[in-house]
Amino acid sequence: MAFGSLRHLEKINLSDNNIILSNDHKHRRKNSSLISSMQHCVKHRAQTLKSLDLSCNQISGIYIEKILMVKNGINEINFSNNNLNCDDCVAIGRGISSTPGNLQKINLRHNEIKSIGVAAISCGIKERTLKSIEYLDLSYNPLGSPGAVAL
Numbered sequence: 712m713a714f715g716s717l718r719h720l721e722k723i724n725l726s727d728n729n730i731i732l733s734n735d736h737k738h739r740r741k742n743s744s745l746i747s748s749m750q751h752c753v754k755h756r757a758q759t760l761k762s763l764d765l766s767c768n769q770i771s772g773i774y775i776e777k778i779l780m781v782k783n784g785i786n787e788i789n790f791s792n793n794n795l796n797c798d799d800c801v802a803i804g805r806g807i808s809s810t811p812g813n814l815q816k817i818n819l820r821h822n823e824i825k826s827i828g829v830a831a832i833s834c835g836i837k838e839r840t841l842k843s844i845e846y847l848d849l850s851y852n853p854l855g856s857p858g859a860v861a862l
Contacts, residue, residue, distance in 0.1 A: 719759055726789070727767035732774035764789040766818070772799025772806075779806030779814070789818040791848070800828030804835030807844070816846040824849060826857035833861055 763778070766789045775790055795803070799822075807814070819832070829849065836844045852858070 721759055722762040722764070723760065724762075724764040725768070726764045730765065730768040730770060732768075732770040734771055734773060760785055762787040762789075765793070766790060767792040769793060771795075772802030775799070776802040776806035779803070779810040779812075782811040784813055786813045787816040787818075788814060791818045791820040791822065793822060795819060795822035795824055795828070797825055797828040797831070800824055800831040804831035804833075807832065807835035808838035810839075813842055815842060815844060817844060818848045820848045820850040820852065822852050824852040824854065824858070826855055826861055828852075829854055829858040830861040 760783060763785055770790060770793045772795060775795075779788070790803075793799075803819075807817070824832075832847070832849075836847070847862075849858075849862075
């Protein structure tokens with residue numbers, strides 16, 4: 712990604728771009744360079760970048776965790792419509808708990824998140840030592856009553 716010359720960039724919207732970051736061995740080489748580019752961009756735009764939208768792609772939790780763990784100023788992140796499941800949520804929970812940034816708003820709507828996934832995300836939010844999460848969108852997920860209770 713060539714965002715280096717965009718010094719005042721505050722929002723990146725890469726939604727619905729067929730970005731595939733999965734654990735599938737077919738994509739590992741591509742994943743490596745893409746995630747490095749994304750981490751570099753997030754890190755070097757730490758003071759100006761406030762919002763990152765990667766909705767409607769195919770990004771697995773382990774890569775979301777890597778993005779979250781880069782020191783940055785992002786306060787809003789959107790990973791809706793990424794087919795995220797419970798395993799992905801465990802990684803996302805780890806990322807949320809250890810993100811060194813100002814993350815306040817997380818959009819995870821329209822995924823496949825169930826009660827176990829909600830519990831993992833909830834643990835991540837509770838373990839945060841920095842600013843707390845103010846907005847969490849889990850609409851259109853098959854949470855069920857146990858998922859609602861886990862929050």
